[in-house]
Amino acid sequence: MIYDRVCFIGLGLIAGSMALALREAGLAREIVGTARSARTREVALARGLCDRVTATAAEAVDGADLVVLAVPVGAMGAVAAEIGPHLAPGATVTDVGSVKRAVIDAVAPHIPEGVHFIPGHPLAGTEQSGPESGFAALFRNRFCLLIDEGAEAGALDRLTRFWQGIGARVETMEADHHDLVLAVTSHTPHLIAYTMVGVADDLGRVTDSEVIRYSAAGFRDFTRIAASDPVMWRDVFLANKDATLEILGRFTEELFALQRAIRTGDGAQLESYFTRTRAIRRGIVEAGQDTDAPDFGRGAKT
Amino acid sequence: MIYDRVCFIGLGLIAGSMALALREAGLAREIVGTARSARTREVALARGLCDRVTATAAEAVDGADLVVLAVPVGAMGAVAAEIGPHLAPGATVTDVGSVKRAVIDAVAPHIPEGVHFIPGHPLAGTEQSGPESGFAALFRNRFCLLIDEGAEAGALDRLTRFWQGIGARVETMEADHHDLVLAVTSHTPHLIAYTMVGVADDLGRVTDSEVIRYSAAGFRDFTRIAASDPVMWRDVFLANKDATLEILGRFTEELFALQRAIRTGDGAQLESYFTRTRAIRRGIVEAGQDTDAPDFGRGAKT
Incomplete structure (x- = not known):
């Protein structure tokens, strides 16, 4: 006790x-x-x-x-x-x-x-x-x-x-460092997921039902995050405003660079960016913070 | 046969x-x-x-x-x-x-x-x-x-x-409709996940090791998507340029609206946005396209 x-x-x-x-x-x-x-x-x-x-x-x-x-x-x-x-x-x-x-x-x-x-x-x-x-x-x-x-x-x-x-x-x-780390690992990812799910919901041409039916292609992982408690998350963003806005700023900057690579057809830039991000996943699995089962092992194999 | x-x-x-x-x-x-x-x-x-x-x-x-x-x-x-x-x-x-x-x-x-x-x-x-x-x-x-x-x-x-x-x-x-639907349910979510993981990787102040250690707060779901095959995804974005850029445009528009709500402290707008996105998750689970086990049932309970 x-x-x-x-x-x-x-x-x-x-x-x-x-x-x-x-x-x-x-x-x-x-x-x-x-x-x-x-x-x-x-x-x-x-x-x-x-x-x-x-x-x-x-x-x-x-x-x-x-x-x-x-x-x-x-x-x-x-x-x-x-x-x-x-x-x-x-x-x-x-x-x-x-x-x-x-x-x-x-x-x-x-x-x-x-x-x-x-x-x-x-x-x-x-x-x-x-x-x-x-x-x-x-x-x-x-x-x-x-x-x-x-x-x-x-x-x-x-x-x-x-x-x-x-x-x-x-x-x-230390508290301020915590707030910056969490802005990266949690707060900004949540805001982005909420946004993407909101965009999907908005699109009249792509009906709700299609978005839901065909979600297994990637979108459904975003919807899990965007199903989190709305009041809790409202408060998180209001309370960690500065760090979230800072990380959001960096996110949109990078997103615009990739968007430009798509527009100009710069395949080399896209491929090198996507190759780099693979290594982070391996680190998370090795650190015991996620499973290496494909798709989190969520049932396709059962 | x-x-x-x-x-x-x-x-x-x-x-x-x-x-x-x-x-x-x-x-x-x-x-x-x-x-x-x-x-x-x-x-x-x-x-x-x-x-x-x-x-x-x-x-x-x-x-x-x-x-x-x-x-x-x-x-x-x-x-x-x-x-x-x-x-x-x-x-x-x-x-x-x-x-x-x-x-x-x-x-x-x-x-x-x-x-x-x-x-x-x-x-x-x-x-x-x-x-x-x-x-x-x-x-x-x-x-x-x-x-x-x-x-x-x-x-x-x-x-x-x-x-x-x-x-x-x-x-x-129909092919063009397919490409638009997939831009919403797959291509744009993948680009966003790649971007967020790239941002995390870039941040000198938040070391790699911290990003990885503390990934369970949301980020690790993004890293799964961003671990997908780089060459395959390079080609997807180049080949579905128009639809991806269109959906990306809508995404950044919404993201900026939420960013502004954070900056101005508009809690009501945030809460109502986050409440709306919860329903989509329920639809996906009901359509049999994902599990309703918390965290995809990826092992916390075992």
Whole structure:
């Protein structure tokens, strides 16, 4: 057991998966949760994500020694303001938001003296959301990045052991660097996928039905990403505006160069560009961050 | 048995998968193949893709009643010129290229009187290529589009039964419409994925290793697409220039609108855009063209 009472504010995919995993690993005596929606709280209780739920965040954190903020990034500040006065001395507050600088700015002012605030971000998720979507193995072999901006060593070590206990590989990182890295590996790819799916949806000449029927040619991978939680992602882009706009700028610059190569018929440039990108895939598979089964092994062979 | 002798020009992922599947289904008496590289021909023989291989395309088509052109789109014209004089009367020539109008323009002039040319495109593939990469189930439940521009009914019916016999769902389509639909569902998504992976590779501040380590946040789906065969894709973009540039134009227009919403903090626009794209994903899963397992079921749960 690493914590006595763990409290989740928000009971979606990430919190639900954490709850199931920590219960499986026996890392806490009691799990308390809350969510704005009464239906979410009911489902969470029924699925056994929590031992008990409360109607408000202020009640939920009472006596908890780990509080996990698992709400959209734009809601973190309001939650922190609500729970601040009710946090137990010596407790640790962490979050699972996809942006770190904006969350720190919004949350830190509300954390009282004697409470440890250690921002975090597990790099795991699926296109599904809500209290039904969590599963215990979500974090297995995935990275969890913790932001160490002067955290107390004992609290940081405890939170690290907690994440490792549910399968994650923990690393620490500086907040601004996190936001730039994630703009590359996550935020910009999501925006691009949303855009491409939106374009396909817009095209009257290529009916919806054709886009869907013939999606196996590449498009369906984009639709998986573009099926992610809209509110969560709205907040991510608003909260990581600068880094996302910077990476988007580089993306369009490169895209225009390739577009020009297509227009002018410069096959050598296209081929050399496409050859370079193959190596990155090999690196990801070798790093254990994806499967090398063709098509992710998603069933063509079964 | 639907054909007596089937001949593959090119022995990569698609031809190899067709060969294995048609052998499994007993659709031909003999399979003959050729490829430019001697090593490819050896692997194809060793894997049992072909009963025999020949050093030239002209020899390979001798006496074949189905000839499948399975080379990059840009090589189709030269292959057709080579085999034209050697095609058996009554034979059917088809291809598996991802672009149809350019292939028709390049191939049709070389097809002699009395030989049926029915262009085709199976919407199936993986990020892997070469003679080792094929597998018999690749086309199962995937669409194969045949272009019917005045094909002889008997020949078209025979080719349709052939594709159905190896698991595909066959539909006919007009060539220009095919090229536009595929620009949306395949060609533009591939170009975008290549671009995003190239951008990530370029960024000095975000080291390669970080991009790879933290790829699970979304980027790794792009890298799968961007690991596809560089020569094949070079030819696709050059051969489907107009439609790809048109869809790219729409894509950048939408991307700029979303970029502006991020810059101005217009959360409502972002949220409503992202909500709309979710429905498309549901359609694809319901149409049986992808799995609804989270993350394509690629192993987090195992």
